[in-house]
Amino acid sequence: MAGSRPCHVCAVPRRISRSLTWNPEGTITETRDPEHRMILADVEGINQLFGNIENLIGISIQNMLTESKARATREFTRKLLRGWKRQVVRRAGLGLVIKRMGGLARSFGYGDLEVLHVDWRNNRIEWRLRDPYSVPLMCGDLRGATEAVKDVVGTVEAEPEGENTYIVRGRLSPPPSGMEERLTAPAARVKRGDITYRRCPDCGVPLRVSGFAWDPDCGIIRDGRTGARYAFIGPASIQAVFDELASELGESIPEAVVEAQRMRVASLDFEPWRGFALEKFRDLLGVMGFGNLVSLESSPDRFTARIENAALPLVIAGTAAGALEAFTGRRATTEWTVTPDGDLELQVTA
Ligand SMILES: [Zn+2]
Incomplete structure (x- = not known):
């Protein structure tokens, strides 16, 4: 796929330099949606963090993570679809949309994604995930993207299939709880900054990013030095979960x-x-x-x-x-x- 082609100077995928902007304020933002921030997060670290939080507070936060991520991804996907010409989407069909979303997810380090079964008549869809960066967050991504594409509200459930492989089943139904409306990301106000990165002369991405290695087929990004896995994640949906926990649990x-x-x-x-x-x-x-x-x-x-x-x-x-x-x-x-x-x-x- 064209988007996974790497820059010939810094080897970072073109899809990354086209989708994301590194700003002098110390932020990474979606090029198409400058209010949507991203962080390049250590995947094992973020999953251990969630596990440690659950151990400390004694309740599961998996559903909250999925809810919050679904909301963020739904908004992002709606904007993405608006950017593509509606006629193109209609003519090429939803298959193309799903394919493009899958390509973007792989570039962001979310793991590999395969659509197994689509039955739009009964509003059901089934995916297989390989090496997802986070099961609850990826379930949120799939749900949010489907909701935006089909303009519906749904639920998704993940079931382990094998080692690091999951089957996710999506179904349409009323929103599962009243929680969703409260999981709103706070509006971001950004102070101007003056960080000057050494950047790739060709694609403009900070050269330090080329220290990461992309496996575009598996959807895995690794730190070239330590081998640790990383992914681009929207921090607002995770912050919303922390805020929600604080308002419920104190x-x-x-x-x-x-x-x-x-x-x-x-x-x-x-x-x-x-x-x-x-x-x-x-x-x-x-x-x-x-x-x-x-x-x-x-x-x-x-x-x-x-x-x-x-x-x-x-x-x-x-x-x-x-x-x-x-x-x-x-x-x-x-x-x-x-x-x-x-x-x-x-x-x-x-
Ligand atoms: Zn480059």
């Missing part, structure tokens, strides 16, 4: 999210990060779409940082605490504030 939720991420990160190896300069951290955070690191002060057992346009601030706070713990071998305490204008102020002490 003020202990933000602490639990930070703790869940600290647990995950404290076990990782941060040795290569030693001696990293501010500019390098700033670059890294921005390339991943997590925001603009405008200040960082550090001593051997403590650091304070300010990040503008922070995506998933609780995850950043947990990452910082876990990283300092991995450095010093001592449990870190974290204080964080998200200012009304969206800055994350962070102080971590070992």
Whole structure:
């Protein structure tokens, strides 16, 4: 497929350079929909984070993740369809739409996707997923995309088929709960930034992105150095789940999210990060779409940082605490504030 062809200079797929924009504010946005942010997230990390949150709070968040993701993907797909000429969609049929969506999903690192069975008369559809980046989030993607294409409301259910393979069955029915309307992503206000990336002279993507390797057939993106799997994920749908949990279960939720991420990160190896300069951290955070690191002060057992346009601030706070713990071998305490204008102020002490 044309979209999976790589740039001849940096080897990043053309579909990525066409779909996503890396901005000087430390954000990644959909080129077609600049209000829709994306982050390049570590797949194992995000799944461990969800698992740790469930263990800490004692309830499953799988359905909430699917609901929230369905909503985000439905909106995204509606905009995508508006961008394509309606006549083209009508003439080429829904098969093409599904094919294109599948291609985009593979470029974003979501795994491989096969349509097994379509019965529009009875409003049923069945997919096979191979190596999905997240089962609940991918179920949300499939549901949201189908709802946008067919202009209906549906449910999806995943069933394991084999190792890393799932069958997902989609059916139309009334919305499953009143939760959906509350899972609204907060409006993003973005502060201007001045990060200048070294960019590919041909496709314009920051050159650091070419450190990732794409397998366009399997839908897998890996860090070329560590082999860790990554995917482009919309942070708003995940933040909406954190907000929903906090409104239902109370003020202990933000602490639990930070703790869940600290647990995950404290076990990782941060040795290569030693001696990293501010500019390098700033670059890294921005390339991943997590925001603009405008200040960082550090001593051997403590650091304070300010990040503008922070995506998933609780995850950043947990990452910082876990990283300092991995450095010093001592449990870190974290204080964080998200200012009304969206800055994350962070102080971590070992
Ligand atoms: Zn390029």
